[in-house]
Amino acid sequence: MFKNLYVLLLLALLLGCGAAKLPSPGAIMPIKAQIDLVEVLDDKVMVVVDPGQIGKDEILFLIPRIIPGTYSEDNFGAYVQDFVALDYDAEPMNISRKDVNSWLISDAKKLDKVTYYVNDTFDTELEVEEAVFSPAGTNIAAGENFLLNLHGFVGYFEGLKEVPYELNIVSPSELKPATSLHEISAEITDKGQYNFSAKRYFELVDNPILFARANTETFKISDISVTLSVYSPTGRYSAKDFRPQMEAMIKAQKAFLGGVSGTKTYTILLYLAQISDSDATGYGALEHHTSTVVVLPEALPKQVLDESMVDIVSHEFFHTLTPLSVHSREIQFFNFNEPDMSMHLWMYEGTTEYFANFFQVQEGLIEIEEFYDRMAKKISNSRVYDDSMSFTTMSERILESPFKENYLNVYEKGALINMCLDILLREQSNGEKGVLWLMKELSAIYNEDTPFDDPELIGEIVAMTYPEIGSFFEKHVQGKEPIPYPIYLEKVGLKLEMDQKPASYFFLGQIPYIDADPGDLDTIFVQKGMELNSFFQDLGAKGGDIIIKINDTTITLDSMRTIVGESFGWDAEKDIRMTVMRDGELIDLQGKAGTPIYTERKIVEMDSVSEKVISLRRAWLGQ
CATH class of the missing domain: 3.30.2010 (Zincin-like)
Known part of the structure; x- marks a missing residue:
């Protein structure tokens, strides 16, 4: 593929307008990008991207709209300003901005390079619809630190994502880079000069860099x-x-x-x-x-x-197995601006989250009871979401409503899908095989350079396992049938107990049902991904609701603290009026304070089970 691409590019260059920047025979010239972290202007840094010779009349330059792993639209082009395309005489060229993330460059055969300024996402002065998830974001703090998620800085030319990249970064000498990106060379004088390389655009943006004091x-x-x-x-x-x-x-x-x-x-x-x-x-x-x-x-x-x-990094490290190794073509050839989403979030996030908890009990980092409690909590949290939604359909359509509102369920029901699948595999194989075995089998077939076909994966899994696995997927992953957790738990001598327990109005133990927006501490909202107590449920509140008023009190951080303190003395017959903002609409809720209760779910071991069942549980948990 590269050879064919090179031949076409070379032919275009030879027929083009001049011999400047011609690649040497047998070579594909890398795209060269530069980022200047020394001359920071109004909290912005300059980026230069030199594509080498372009062999066609017009070309599109793009900044990612969506990146792998976030499953949301972030529109990093919104943070780009003063975009200029320059010809070989350093004169500005005709460009038109097609949308927030792309620029069309006319007469592209004369293009020398593009330059632009990038604003960061952490403290942007720009008006954006929704803040970028911070670990996917960027920070520019002159002389202090630079968090370079490179998808927020370096763009790509349409049709050239598979071309190698060279990245040059100039930084204050006292700030040192930390990254897994391949470093070619470094030179430290009064400032740092660092040169990195990547085989293709995906590899470049897949390697964030943190510049800070060592x-x-x-x-x-x-x-x-x-x-x-x-x-x-x-x-x-x-x-x-x-x-x-x-x-x-x-x-x-x-x-x-x-x-x-x-x-x-x-x-x-x-x-x-x-x-x-x-x-x-x-x-x-x-x-x-x-x-x-x-x-x-x-x-x-x-x-x-x-x-x-431990909880967060273990989850991320397990992603080296999936989707970073075992993944579909949609991820292998990810389209950063118009992506086709894979149907297998049950594996990418679900298996990963399950392993992040399961390995801790297998390796003795937590007690078995703690693992049981974590899975029981996931059953409770999953009830916040649509339990009759096909997981594969949700995954394919995760960028649109109502599926995107259910995304966080990949960490709850996604992990539970894998728990039940693990138990079922153990049962069918007399304890010999589980989800880890399955992932090892898949990783022997698929890897970073060999993706699977999205519609074929489940069929392949069934072919290498048992018909019962096919029925499970058909009903509970592809289909809309909720998982009967007690049936799967019983296979390993466990049961699910539910008990109604008293709660406070705004807290479950030390865990609050409400939280403050870190960007605006006076914006108080009802927690998402948490099964609410009877107080919030009876009022009709939902996770994500922004609380505007309670009775006649406008809600701020201070007034909310006062109300929480007063709530410990509320009478059950007290009238409560709560105004919330939900999806941009003001909604009035009302009811009695009542006596708040919550449903506690516990996974416990059953009495009087057979030795065969106990043996299966031990094989599952490695105990």
Whole structure:
């Protein structure tokens, strides 16, 4: 394919207007991109992209609208300003902006390069419909730190995504890069000059870079070299603080996966944010083939950060198995602006989330009861979403309503699909095979360079397993039939117990039913992805509702604190009026305060089960 592409490009160049920038015989000239982190102008940095010789009359330059792993429209072109195309005489060329993410360049045979400024997403002054999920976002803090998710900086020319890239970054000398991107060379004088290479555009944007003052730890686990880089704005935390937990976790993951993970390097970029309007909002992580970006609040206590890092990074590391290794053509040849979405989120996110919890009990990091509690909580949380929605249909159409509103269920029901599939595989194979076995089998067929055909995968899984697996997929993954969890739990001697328990109005234990928007602490909303207590349910509140008023009190952070305090003395007959904003519409809710209760679900072991069932449970849990 590359040879054919080269021949066509070379022919176009020879017939074009001049010999400037002709590639040498047998070579494909890389696209060259430059980012200047020294001359920061109004919180923006300049980017230059030189495509080499273009052999056609017009060409489209694009910045991604959607990136892999986020399943949302982020429109990174909205953060690009002052876009200019220059010819070989450094004169501006005719361009037209086709939409927020693309520019059409006329008379493209004369194109030398494009230049533009990029604003960051963390504290953008621009008006955008929805903030970018921070781990997928960008930060420009002159002389302090630069979080370069490169899809937010470097664009691509239509038809040239498979061409190699060279990236040159000029940075303040005191800031050092942490990344898994292949570094060609580095030169440090009064400023840093770093040169990187990528085989294609996808590889370039699949390797984020964090520029900050050196705060890294590198350690080796088996055949994998892991680098942990931490940005802590106040200097409260160092990479050494998190190394023991990350080292133990990845060691356990490698033991769990065996030889199925072929990753030789892995970079963890931890950005600790201050809680302010000018820093990251939306915490979590985004996976890449050989790295992950994690964004968490610096203000969290160390113990909470440790627990969060283990849960979050273990999930992201398991993505090296799927979709980063086992994946469909839709992901292999991802269209950043008009993507076809794969139908297999049950695997990409569901298997990954299941493994992130399951490996911890298998490797002795948590007790069995903790694993049971986590799965029971996922059953409760999954009830917030449409349980009759086909998971494969939701996955294919995840960018549109009503499917995108159910996306977070991939971490709840998606994990439960895999738990039930794991139990069913164990039952059918007399304990010998499970989901990990299945993923190892698939990874022997498919890998980073060999994708599967999206419609064929489930059929292939059934062919290598049992007819009962086909029935499970047909009913509960492709179909709309809710999973009868008690039936699957009973196969391994477990049962699901439900109990109505008292709750406070606004808290479940120490977990609040409400939260504040990190970007605007006076915006208080009802938590998404959490089964609400009877108080909110009886009022008709839903996850995501922004609370505008309670009775006659306008809600701010301070007034909400006052109401929460007063609620401990509310009478059950107290009248409650709550005004919420839902999907841009004001809605008035009313009812009695009542006596709030919640449904607690517990997975517990059954009494008097057969030795065969106990043996199956032990084979499943590795205990």
